[in-house]
Amino acid sequence: MPDRPLEVNLVLFSLREDSLRVLLAERDPGWELPGEPVKAARSLEEATARLLSGLIDRRETYLEQLYTYGGPQRAAVSVVYFALVPAEAHLLPGRTVRWFPLVKLPALAGDHPEILGYALRRLRYKLEYSAVGFQLLPAQFTLSELQHTYEIVLDEKLDKRNFRRRMLQSGIIESTPRFRTGEGRPARLYRYRPDAVAEVKTRRLFP
Amino acid sequence: MPDRPLEVNLVLFSLREDSLRVLLAERDPGWELPGEPVKAARSLEEATARLLSGLIDRRETYLEQLYTYGGPQRAAVSVVYFALVPAEAHLLPGRTVRWFPLVKLPALAGDHPEILGYALRRLRYKLEYSAVGFQLLPAQFTLSELQHTYEIVLDEKLDKRNFRRRMLQSGIIESTPRFRTGEGRPARLYRYRPDAVAEVKTRRLFP
DNA sequence: GAAATAGTGTCTGTTAGACAATATTTC
DNA sequence: GAAATATTGTCTAACAGACACTATTTC
Numbered sequence: 001m002p003d004r005p006l007e008v009n010l011v012l013f014s015l016r017e018d019s020l021r022v023l024l025a026e027r028d029p030g031w032e033l034p035g036e037p038v039k040a041a042r043s044l045e046e047a048t049a050r051l052l053s054g055l056i057d058r059r060e061t062y063l064e065q066l067y068t069y070g071g072p073q074r075a076a077v078s079v080v081y082f083a084l085v086p087a088e089a090h091l092l093p094g095r096t097v098r099w100f101p102l103v104k105l106p107a108l109a110g111d112h113p114e115i116l117g118y119a120l121r122r123l124r125y126k127l128e129y130s131a132v133g134f135q136l137l138p139a140q141f142t143l144s145e146l147q148h149t150y151e152i153v154l155d156e157k158l159d160k161r162n163f164r165r166r167m168l169q170s171g172i173i174e175s176t177p178r179f180r181t182g183e184g185r186p187a188r189l190y191r192y193r194p195d196a197v198a199e200v201k202t203r204r205l206f207p
Numbered sequence: 208m209p210d211r212p213l214e215v216n217l218v219l220f221s222l223r224e225d226s227l228r229v230l231l232a233e234r235d236p237g238w239e240l241p242g243e244p245v246k247a248a249r250s251l252e253e254a255t256a257r258l259l260s261g262l263i264d265r266r267e268t269y270l271e272q273l274y275t276y277g278g279p280q281r282a283a284v285s286v287v288y289f290a291l292v293p294a295e296a297h298l299l300p301g302r303t304v305r306w307f308p309l310v311k312l313p314a315l316a317g318d319h320p321e322i323l324g325y326a327l328r329r330l331r332y333k334l335e336y337s338a339v340g341f342q343l344l345p346a347q348f349t350l351s352e353l354q355h356t357y358e359i360v361l362d363e364k365l366d367k368r369n370f371r372r373r374m375l376q377s378g379i380i381e382s383t384p385r386f387r388t389g390e391g392r393p394a395r396l397y398r399y400r401p402d403a404v405a406e407v408k409t410r411r412l413f414p
Numbered sequence: 415g416a417a418a419t420a421g422t423g424t425c426t427g428t429t430a431g432a433c434a435a436t437a438t439t440t441c
Numbered sequence: 442g443a444a445a446t447a448t449t450g451t452c453t454a455a456c457a458g459a460c461a462c463t464a465t466t467t468c
Binding site for chain 4 (some may be wrong): 415416417418419420421422423424425426427428429430431432433434435436437438439440441
């Protein structure tokens with residue numbers, strides 16, 4: 001008996017026009033998460049890299065395996081990955097894809113709504129204990145932009161003073177000599193320090 | 208071109224004779240994580256359930272998908288699950304399997320050492336912020352047994368007073384009227400409350 | 415000078431972690 | 442009563458969260 005076909009799917013998030021968006025591909029009726037079959041000769045990683053590089057013009061993208069779906073109602077087993085790109089990343093021409101705000105999703109195929117929901121939970125969760133948030137921002141950013149990113153993803157208002165204090169104390173960012181000018185007072189630009197240990201300080205519930 | 212074959216593998220942990228052990232299956236030379244092919248008609252969940260029920264005489268087992276391995280050097284793509292059983296669980300006759308202490312592992316096939324290492328990290332991590340620890344214990348247990356479980360898995364000594372205080376304050380366990388007698392003063396038996404919300408109180412690093 | 419945005423400090427309540435003596439049982 | 446194990450409380454340092462005003466720029 002032959003195995004079921006294997007594919008990878010991608011949940012690609014980005015922050016655009018003040019909302020968190022996900023990239024969806026057009027399907028006969030409705031939309032779906034972009035996918036790619038895994039052929040015999042190709043590894044999962046290779047299939048995912050191929051899928052990603054066909055969509056976005058980025059060299060380095062934050063990418064993480066999310067979950068593998070293989071329920072009985074599915075035609076194929078799908079290994080789903082989860083990726084983050086900053087707003088500057090451009091879409092490549094080719095497949096019909098669009099960024100959809102999470103609050104205004106179109107009809108999605110099969111179990112893709114469930115997958116997307118899980119990816120969003122995972123994103124929110126990781127935002128709180130790891131440094132993934134910086135993957136949604138350009139290389140240099142202001143503290144207000146950083147806070148704004150957190151507020152949009154978490155869908156929650158944060159206190160400016162507490163936010164700044166902890167971000168700076170954690171040592172995860174460092175200031176640059178540059179400023180961003182705009183409407184009001186210019187804001188200092190910071191950059192992420194990938195070398196800083198983004199340690200997960202969990203308050204052990206069951207120590 | 209046909210897809211690569213698909214299988215599930217299982218990392219099954221248990222606490223036996225004062226050490227954390229993993230169940231391994233014999234292979235031509237050496238040992239490996241128990242596995243099962245996923246045939247076309249079967250879902251991942253069904254293949255895993257079949258694998259598990261061929262090994263252990265338990266109805267309910269804590270089970271969680273760990274990761275899917277599909278590197279280029281592999282013959283098959285493997286969806287790896289991670290399971291915990293208490294020491295009371297008995298092995299079923301059939302395949303040649305044995306419990307190995309994690310500190311005295313035999314030679315393991317392919318990337319199985321890496322998989323096992325990841326599973327152990329995940330177990331330790333989850334122990335700190337979720338209630339998985341109870342899956343390694345019988346339905347009723349003393350606080351000393353619970354602490355002992357944590358100490359063995361985390362490989363770290365814990366303070367008795369702080370441990371008890373937080374376990375009790377969290378509301379995750381409730382006392383029973385029974386006691387366990389033995390060498391010294393009898394110890395009260397507690398039971399896990401699956402209904403209690405095992406909330407993950409993370410100290411937000413990046414708030 | 416009005417509007418817009420950036421930047422800054424303090425207080426309080428809670429919690430983690432360090433620490434030692436008493437209580438109850440068996441043999 | 443000796444040995445073994447169970448049970449209990451306090452103090453301190455660190456941190457989360459609440460909260461409001463001043464600074465710098467543009468138009």
